[in-house]
Amino acid sequence: MLLSVEKLQIAFGQFTAVRDATLSVRKGQILGLVGESGSGKSITATAIVGLLGYVGGHIASGRVLFNDKDLTSMSEERLRRLRGKRIGLITQNPMTSLDPLITVGKQIDQATRLHLGLSRRAAVERSLALMKDVRIPDPVKVYGLYPHQLSGGMKQRIVIAMALAAEPDLLIADEPTTALDATVQAQIMRILVELVKERGLGMILITHDMGVVAQTCDEVAVMYCGRIVERSPVHAVFATPRHPYTEALIRCIPRSTMQTGTLVGIPGQVPSPVALPKGCSFHPRCGKSQSICHERVPEFRQGQGHAGVACHLVESL
Ligand SMILES: Nc1ncnc2c1ncn2[C@@H]1O[C@H](COP(=O)(O)OP(=O)(O)O)[C@@H](O)[C@H]1O
Numbered sequence: 001m002l003l004s005v006e007k008l009q010i011a012f013g014q015f016t017a018v019r020d021a022t023l024s025v026r027k028g029q030i031l032g033l034v035g036e037s038g039s040g041k042s043i044t045a046t047a048i049v050g051l052l053g054y055v056g057g058h059i060a061s062g063r064v065l066f067n068d069k070d071l072t073s074m075s076e077e078r079l080r081r082l083r084g085k086r087i088g089l090i091t092q093n094p095m096t097s098l099d100p101l102i103t104v105g106k107q108i109d110q111a112t113r114l115h116l117g118l119s120r121r122a123a124v125e126r127s128l129a130l131m132k133d134v135r136i137p138d139p140v141k142v143y144g145l146y147p148h149q150l151s152g153g154m155k156q157r158i159v160i161a162m163a164l165a166a167e168p169d170l171l172i173a174d175e176p177t178t179a180l181d182a183t184v185q186a187q188i189m190r191i192l193v194e195l196v197k198e199r200g201l202g203m204i205l206i207t208h209d210m211g212v213v214a215q216t217c218d219e220v221a222v223m224y225c226g227r228i229v230e231r232s233p234v235h236a237v238f239a240t241p242r243h244p245y246t247e248a249l250i251r252c253i254p255r256s257t258m259q260t261g262t263l264v265g266i267p268g269q270v271p272s273p274v275a276l277p278k279g280c281s282f283h284p285r286c287g288k289s290q291s292i293c294h295e296r297v298p299e300f301r302q303g304q305g306h307a308g309v310a311c312h313l314v315e316s317l
């Protein structure tokens, strides 16, 4: 297993934001981490790459095994070397990863020189090759441009090239296309999927869109209020979603055949993380809830393979 996150608990001071998160990624596999805003996807990614300290959080318990090494017990120094080299992070807004004052080619050079110790000339060659890998037309011309001279989609390709610069084993893409329009989104997703499959990387793709999961992922982990409520191979989750929240997310996928104005959302709101309802966090929004759902937090139960669900109402797995 490339990455195994086991019973991860993330806290900010006394406040626990993520509980009992267990997930894993193999080489060549794309895991979708899906859930509405505030469910804990980004901080889970932040914990995996070891940057939680920078946002004021810490890992309260659990393990993050990367190539069988526990990152939670690693020194800052070793973690810093690993991060960026073996794990590439792609964030939602490319401008948080790009320096507006340096040409994009030089920025990719910096990434390869830092991680691979290449000479200046070798770094330029490699940057041009990486730009080709992310399907940038005319890399020689684009090399000398500044970020503001590029479209959103081209900037995101540069960020992906930078994330690939050190030949990582794992990519974490946190809503990498949210800021882009639909056509460009589809292009970027295609590039990411091809890169993962061609190079045998593992990828965690964070999204709030089950439609993206259907098109790109092999497995999915559904998060709600800081817990993983369902894990499943993607084909199985669309055939038979187990958790009512998963079902609701699937109903939210916009369909091209739908008339405009009929886009559905999940009724009700995500509860405040500091005032979670008793029992199952989803019960106030769940059409099927019963009295036990108001009383007890459902345990995550493992079924066959990596599948599992945390819902009182699911009897057999
Ligand atoms: N820097 C922070 N300080 C305190 N709490 C935070 C911080 N970042 C995130 N959280 C908490 O973690 C929850 C999940 O946040 P996040 O991982 O960003 O959600 P998502 O990416 O799923 O939208 C938030 O609702 C918030 O309660």
Ligand SMILES: [Mg+2]
Residues within 6 Å of the ligand: 041, 042, 043, 174
């Ligand atoms: Mg997020």
